[in-house]
Amino acid sequence: MIEFKRVDFWYGEESGPEARNEEILREVDLEIPQGKFMVLLGRNGSGKSTLAKHTNGLLLPKSGEVMVDGMNTRDEDSIWEIRRRVGLVFQNPDNQIIATTVEEDVAFGPENLGLPREEIITRVEEALNLVGMAEYRNKEPHLLSGGQKQRVAIAGVLAMHPEYLILDEATSMLDPEGREELMKVIANLREKIAVFHITHNVEEATEADEVLVMDKGRIVARGKPREVFSQVGKIEEWGLELPQVTETALLIKKQFPSLFGALPLSPQELVGELCS
Amino acid sequence: MWGRGLVVGQYVPLDSPIHRLDPRVKIVFVGVSIIDLFILQDWFSFLLWGIALISLVSLSHLSFGYLLRSLRPLLFLLLLTMVLHLFFTPGEYIWEYGFLHISREGISKGFLIVVRLCLLILVTSLLTLTTSPVELTDGMEYLLSPFKKWGFPAHELAMMMTIALRFIPTLLEEADRILKAQMARGMNLDSGGIIQRAKNLIPLLVPLFVNSFKRADELAIAMESRCYRGGKGRTRLRVLELTSSDYYFLALSFSFIVFLSLRSFL
Numbered sequence: 001m002i003e004f005k006r007v008d009f010w011y012g013e014e015s016g017p018e019a020r021n022e023e024i025l026r027e028v029d030l031e032i033p034q035g036k037f038m039v040l041l042g043r044n045g046s047g048k049s050t051l052a053k054h055t056n057g058l059l060l061p062k063s064g065e066v067m068v069d070g071m072n073t074r075d076e077d078s079i080w081e082i083r084r085r086v087g088l089v090f091q092n093p094d095n096q097i098i099a100t101t102v103e104e105d106v107a108f109g110p111e112n113l114g115l116p117r118e119e120i121i122t123r124v125e126e127a128l129n130l131v132g133m134a135e136y137r138n139k140e141p142h143l144l145s146g147g148q149k150q151r152v153a154i155a156g157v158l159a160m161h162p163e164y165l166i167l168d169e170a171t172s173m174l175d176p177e178g179r180e181e182l183m184k185v186i187a188n189l190r191e192k193i194a195v196f197h198i199t200h201n202v203e204e205a206t207e208a209d210e211v212l213v214m215d216k217g218r219i220v221a222r223g224k225p226r227e228v229f230s231q232v233g234k235i236e237e238w239g240l241e242l243p244q245v246t247e248t249a250l251l252i253k254k255q256f257p258s259l260f261g262a263l264p265l266s267p268q269e270l271v272g273e274l275c276s
Numbered sequence: 277m278w279g280r281g282l283v284v285g286q287y288v289p290l291d292s293p294i295h296r297l298d299p300r301v302k303i304v305f306v307g308v309s310i311i312d313l314f315i316l317q318d319w320f321s322f323l324l325w326g327i328a329l330i331s332l333v334s335l336s337h338l339s340f341g342y343l344l345r346s347l348r349p350l351l352f353l354l355l356l357t358m359v360l361h362l363f364f365t366p367g368e369y370i371w372e373y374g375f376l377h378i379s380r381e382g383i384s385k386g387f388l389i390v391v392r393l394c395l396l397i398l399v400t401s402l403l404t405l406t407t408s409p410v411e412l413t414d415g416m417e418y419l420l421s422p423f424k425k426w427g428f429p430a431h432e433l434a435m436m437m438t439i440a441l442r443f444i445p446t447l448l449e450e451a452d453r454i455l456k457a458q459m460a461r462g463m464n465l466d467s468g469g470i471i472q473r474a475k476n477l478i479p480l481l482v483p484l485f486v487n488s489f490k491r492a493d494e495l496a497i498a499m500e501s502r503c504y505r506g507g508k509g510r511t512r513l514r515v516l517e518l519t520s521s522d523y524y525f526l527a528l529s530f531s532f533i534v535f536l537s538l539r540s541f542l
Binding site: 053056058080083084087088090092094095096097098099100103104107108109110111112113114115116117120121124140141142153156157160 | 439442445449490491494495497499501502503504505509510511512514
């Protein structure tokens with residue numbers, strides 16, 4: 001479990017009231033349990049990425065604590081174990097691949113952990129299979145598409161056998177195809193480890209176990225996707241859009257108020273409701 | 277491995293016994309050869325060296341023409357060396373005009389030195405043509421790692437090389453993109469004198485540099501997230517291992533070099 005306990009954060013050293021005005025995270029309380037698929041939604045500048053960088057101690061809270069499986073991210077002795085358990089995948093696929101071939105990039109994490117060579121080989125194989133990139137093993141990263149690069153980045157994290165996979169806007173620079181590829185990989189992983197997916201694309205949140213919404217450094221809503229998206233008015237206030245299907249359903253509901261007890265989140269649900 | 281993408285450096289990806297040699301063996305061989313070529317003074321040794329080089333090239337499946345092309349950029353230097361030795365070596369003059377004179381010793385010394393330089397260039401080119409930059413980096417890291425004890429940053433240098441190699445294609449693509457974007461905004465690369473042309477490059481270079489710093493920052497964060505903390509305690513996926521053909525090559529080439537050196541000393 002990753003726990004945020006009243007985390008405040010702002011950039012810079014000062015701690016006067018002025019710095020506080022520029023706070024990026026405000027009293028964030030958050031629990032990321034093992035084995036769940038959670039999505040954090042929020043518009044640009046809402047503090048999502050800053051929150052992500054707190055999960056593995058890249059940034060430390062100005063006040064409050066972040067605990068990962070009982071270890072404090074402030075504790076320098078456990079920081080590397082925390083980073084092994086909490087794998088981060090970032091936005092720009094080009095800026096997180098280190099090695100000159102796919103295989104070696106996936107091996108980068110295990111190499112840093114000082115694992116024996118045989119173990120590295122099995123882990124690379126296993127991780128590449130999980131993201132469906134095994135046949136690209138010997139390719140150079142710049143020959144891959146954006147979606148493939150992000151899958152390699154995920155494999156690089158998985159090879160360290162983490163407990164949590166944090167995707168910090170990992171889909172935002174991808175084309176629709178790449179996005180779909182990545183969402184498929186995530187769907188595959190959700191049973192195996194905790195996935196915490198940060199995005200501003202609401203469509204990617206409909207399948208989540210839990211949705212959180214962040215605005216102006218605060219977590220303003222949390223719950224099942226349907227609960228969150230039924231707060232129609234607020235969604236706009238938070239700078240988000242409704243999923244297309246839900247939007248369509250709302251428009252239909254305007255004409256036919258008797259329809260739709262619960263708002264549909266997937267095309268199947270919409271069709272189901274309409275046909276019943 | 278580099279063939280399908282952009283070729284960095286001179287590497288020609290082929291499958292040959294020379295390509296398959298351990299990069300460490302090749303680096304050490306080239307190093308020792310350079311020293312040997314400086315020690316040797318007589319034509320017979322150079323003849324033997326020439327034969328050795330020809331057999332290495334045919335083993336490497338490279339074409340001779342391709343290898344000889346590596347001499348082209350240094351043609352001027354070779355000519356200059358020749359001319360200097362030709363005219364400024366004292367000895368028995370066979371031709372004189374004013375203050376210019378050519379001596380018998382000058383001719384033989386000039387040719388000897390030009391042949392020596394050619395052999396030096398060809399041997400080093402053989403290394404860079406048959407060894408990928410990645411392998412070269414690995415080989416250097418292995419060879420330099422004993423000096424880590426005295427604080428030599430072998431791992432750090434290799435990591436820098438790897439990252440540079442990884443990002444060269446990315447930055448080239450980006451430069452291309454920026455170039456097109458700026459051209460669409462009316463940038464003109466080919467007008468004006470040299471200074472104006474250099475100035476024309478500013479709108480290309482500034483965004484490229486700014487982006488590179490941003491990339492470096494993000495890459496560092498990504499590396500740290502993946503538990504990178506320098507070379508200490510790090511293991512490797514790719515390990516260099518000497519095979520029997522490496523040992524044969526080492527034994528053969530060293531007996532050749534030792535024989536030649538001894539011959540010129542005795």
